[in-house]
Amino acid sequence: MSSRNPHDLSRRDFFKIVGSFVSGIMGVMLGIPLISYFISPALDEQGGEKWIPAGPLENYPLGKPTLFTFTLTKQHGWEKTSQSYGVYIIRHSDTEVTVFSNVCTHLACRVRWKDELGEFVCPCHDAHFAETGEVISGPAPRPLDKYEYKIEDGILYIHLVEG
Amino acid sequence: MTDKPSRSRLQALYEWLDERLGLTTINKLVLDRKVPKVNWWYTLGSATLFLFILQGITGIFLTVYYVPTPDHAYDSVNYIMQGVRFGWLVRGIHHWGASFMVLFVFLHMLRVFYMGSYKYPRELTWIIGVMLFLLTLGMGFTGYLLPWNQRAYWATTVGTQIAGTPPVIGPWITRILRGGEDISALTLSRFFSMHIWMIPGLMLLLVTVHLYLVIRLGISNPPGKDE
Structure with a gap:
C-alpha cells in the first residue's frame, strides 16, 4: 500500500x-x-414536379374562375393514399390563363369562388381575395398562389411542384 | 482556482442538487453497497436489467411505425425493415434482445439456484424473480405474433391451443387469449396491448421491488466449504 x-x-x-x-x-x-x-x-425525397393535364382550354369559360379538381396517388410509408387538389382556372384569351391554388395563404383551408361577391372567400377565417388573387380583407398574409401552366394543342397543363 | 472555473461551477451545481435530492446518499446506498467477493456469474442480473432497458427503448421506437391491425401489421414491419433508416437495426436489436433476455433471465435464475441465494432472507426476491421470468416468457409469446406473418400466426395458433389443454377451464383460456374462437384482429390488438402496456408495466413494478430487495438485503455470499 x-x-x-x-x-x-x-x-x-x-x-x-x-x-x-x-x-x-x-x-x-x-x-x-x-x-x-x-x-x-x-x-x-419529398414531392417532385409534374405536369397535370386539365383538359381542353375551351372547357373554361372566358373571365370566370372555374374550379378544376384532380387527385394524385402518393406512397406514404407502406400505404398508398390519394390526395385531392383544387385549382381555379380563369381563361383570359386563347393563350393566357391564370391558375390559382385554392389553398388559402393564411392557414391552408380551401378558398371558394363566390359569384355573387366576385371574390374568393375562405370559410375558416373569412379571408377575401380578389379575382386577381390579391388580398381584400381578412388575415391572409399574401395573395393566392399561382401555378405555372402551358397550353399544347389546345390542352391546358398545370405545373405541380411540391416539396 | 482561477484556471478551472467551469469545474467549480459544475461542483456548485452538483452541491445545489445534492442538497435537495440527496444524490450522495442515493449513490452510497445504491452503488457503494458492501458486496462479498463474488464472480462473473453474479453479473447476470445486471445484464438482464440492461437488456430489459434496451428492449424498452427499442420497443418504444418500434411503435413509431408499427401498426397492430391485420391490414397494416405485416406491411408496417416490412416498411421498418426496408424503408426506415436503421429500422433493421432497431428491430434487429429488439428481436435478438428478446432471445438474449430469456436466456439471461434463465441463467440468472440458475446462478441464484446453484448458489443458494434464494434462501432466507431472500425468499421474496426469488419469488418475484420467478414472476419476472414468467412475464419475460409472456413478452416473448405476445411479441411473436406482432409481425403477423405465417410463422407468427401459426405459432400463436399452437400456443393458444396449448394454453387450452387444462380440463374444464382450457377452452375458456384459449377464448380469452384469442379474444374469441379464432385468431383475428382482436387477437392481434390484445397481444399488442399486453406486449407494450400490461406486461411491461407489471414487470417495471416487479423489477423495482426486486432491485429494492437486492439493495436492502445485499448480495449473498457464495456458499463456503463448511456450510
Missing part, C-alpha cells in the same frame, strides 16, 4: 473511466441510429 505512487490510478477510478467510456460509446452507437430512425420519413 505504502509503495503506491499517489499519481497511480486506483482500481476504482480505472473502472469509473472505462465504464463511462464504454457507456458513452454504447449511448452514441444507439442514440444516433435512433434519432435517424425517428426522423427518417422527413429525410426522404
Whole structure:
C-alpha cells in the first residue's frame, strides 16, 4: 500500500473511466441510429414536379374562375393514399390563363369562388381575395398562389411542384 | 482556482442538487453497497436489467411505425425493415434482445439456484424473480405474433391451443387469449396491448421491488466449504 505512487490510478477510478467510456460509446452507437430512425420519413425525397393535364382550354369559360379538381396517388410509408387538389382556372384569351391554388395563404383551408361577391372567400377565417388573387380583407398574409401552366394543342397543363 | 472555473461551477451545481435530492446518499446506498467477493456469474442480473432497458427503448421506437391491425401489421414491419433508416437495426436489436433476455433471465435464475441465494432472507426476491421470468416468457409469446406473418400466426395458433389443454377451464383460456374462437384482429390488438402496456408495466413494478430487495438485503455470499 505504502509503495503506491499517489499519481497511480486506483482500481476504482480505472473502472469509473472505462465504464463511462464504454457507456458513452454504447449511448452514441444507439442514440444516433435512433434519432435517424425517428426522423427518417422527413429525410426522404419529398414531392417532385409534374405536369397535370386539365383538359381542353375551351372547357373554361372566358373571365370566370372555374374550379378544376384532380387527385394524385402518393406512397406514404407502406400505404398508398390519394390526395385531392383544387385549382381555379380563369381563361383570359386563347393563350393566357391564370391558375390559382385554392389553398388559402393564411392557414391552408380551401378558398371558394363566390359569384355573387366576385371574390374568393375562405370559410375558416373569412379571408377575401380578389379575382386577381390579391388580398381584400381578412388575415391572409399574401395573395393566392399561382401555378405555372402551358397550353399544347389546345390542352391546358398545370405545373405541380411540391416539396 | 482561477484556471478551472467551469469545474467549480459544475461542483456548485452538483452541491445545489445534492442538497435537495440527496444524490450522495442515493449513490452510497445504491452503488457503494458492501458486496462479498463474488464472480462473473453474479453479473447476470445486471445484464438482464440492461437488456430489459434496451428492449424498452427499442420497443418504444418500434411503435413509431408499427401498426397492430391485420391490414397494416405485416406491411408496417416490412416498411421498418426496408424503408426506415436503421429500422433493421432497431428491430434487429429488439428481436435478438428478446432471445438474449430469456436466456439471461434463465441463467440468472440458475446462478441464484446453484448458489443458494434464494434462501432466507431472500425468499421474496426469488419469488418475484420467478414472476419476472414468467412475464419475460409472456413478452416473448405476445411479441411473436406482432409481425403477423405465417410463422407468427401459426405459432400463436399452437400456443393458444396449448394454453387450452387444462380440463374444464382450457377452452375458456384459449377464448380469452384469442379474444374469441379464432385468431383475428382482436387477437392481434390484445397481444399488442399486453406486449407494450400490461406486461411491461407489471414487470417495471416487479423489477423495482426486486432491485429494492437486492439493495436492502445485499448480495449473498457464495456458499463456503463448511456450510
